[in-house]
Amino acid sequence: MNGPRGSRTRPRRASLVNLAVLGVVLVHTVLMSADKCPYPKSATRAGEITAVQPQVFESIPSPAWRLPLLGDLLTVDSEKPIQKEMALASKLGPIFEWKIVNNRVTVVSGVDLVAEVNNEALWAKSVGLPILKLRKVAEDGLFTAFNSEPNWRKAHNILSEGFSRSALRNYHPSMLRALGGLTDSWDRVADAGETIDASSDANKLALDVIGLAGFGYDFASFIGEEHPFVGAMSRVLAHVNSTSNDIPFLRKLRGNGADLQNEKDIALLRTVVDNVIAERQSKPGEHQDDLLDLMLHSADAETGEKLDPVNIRNQVFTFLVAGNETTAGTLAFALYFLSRHPDVADTARAEVADVTAGETPAFEDVARMRYLRRVVDETLRLWPSAPGYFRKVRTDTTLGGRYDMPKGSWVFVLLPQLHRDPVWGEDPESFDPDRFKPENVKKRPAHAYRPFGTGPRACIGRQFALHEAVLALAIILQRYNFQSDPEYKLDIRETLSLKPVGFELSLQRR
């Protein structure tokens, strides 16, 4: 009996083995070309801490079914890597490791470990692979710059002024103007009894806000066709995301159509950015208190130097992307939670009425809407639209008292999971803005909540984003009742940032 069964199965096994070997050889061949490695590596340049592969991680938990040579390759989800990592962290705990062929990715999400890697004396920002890929477009812009690049400090010094409270006050009218575009459009939708796509409209609004407030440029996203910048940017980010997480030889098999489209998209983005700068330069006598004026005319107090033209282009692109995607995702998630929690929406609406007495919110009103701000904070807890950041160790150390981290080792901080750490209580999935009442915040460790990153490389646009989000929600709550389809199940798209997809709202004017 054994004979015939054995003779039937042996050839099939042999061909499976051959296939596996072929796969391994292919993967190795493609991975050996350094810039095509699909898994985050920290970049290296002169003066930067040299990135190394951690030596021995035997004690760090890892996914089941690790294969020889390929490691955890089959566990990767290139479409939804963050949600996959959340599922793994739920199973494996506050630290786990992926091993993809020869590359290891250490994912950290427990509050104590995150507090350690946020310690600037020992750790620093790392330019992980997705950020490295974005450098193709943004080069040494603030977000993608290496810590050691002189242009980072120069631009940081010059542009910090653009995010002071007085600068924010100047942006308030531009934010209101952009919101006027949204309400004109939503009025028409409400009158027609139609629905809006929350993520798409949040993106339009955020682009108009950063365009007008930062650069005096009107993308007029709610009028006529979508500005081509939006589609191109979204595809470029999706390309960064997918090429950072998929498997190069499979990508090769799919052909280079996506790469060609990516090149076209990058060219379009550059043209738009150049137009934004050219439009301002065509009016030399005209000064505006915005980011572009700082970029064009201010000098760094430390060095006396101004930004060079190439760096200005990189910064404009950086701000159009960083100032758009993340805030838009946050707004769309907040609308989702408000539509699912009518009691929260009612409380927020009552606060807006109380603070504004039915008028358009003034600049000072925004800081007074404490409950609405807590709605935004809680939204950013559950679905931080920038879902993580990379950290690299400055010197040999031991993480959590257990795991060897030789100098240059790096980790990824997985924010949505940090924001579900046991310190958040028994039901971290529930949406509860009261978690952010001052007395509750005081009870939690500071590093339990980091939606804007950490240290000197944390988000420079934090106050801008929070002001914009609270103002937009206040105006929306003042003007509309809105509902989502009870059948809708939250579906989150990952393109470096997170946003809900297919999420529609019906509106009634109040």
Ligand code: HEM
């Ligand atoms: C809710 C909205 C936002 C979220 C969740 C967010 C989140 C973040 C995070 C986590 C980082 C750190 C990344 C790292 O360590 O690698 C960051 C950096 C940055 N963000 Fe934001 N951001 C938001 C809105 C904005 C806005 C509105 C702007 C500009 C107007 C902006 C500009 C930047 C820039 C330029 C950096 C790089 C800073 C540096 O390295 O010096 N962000 N952001």
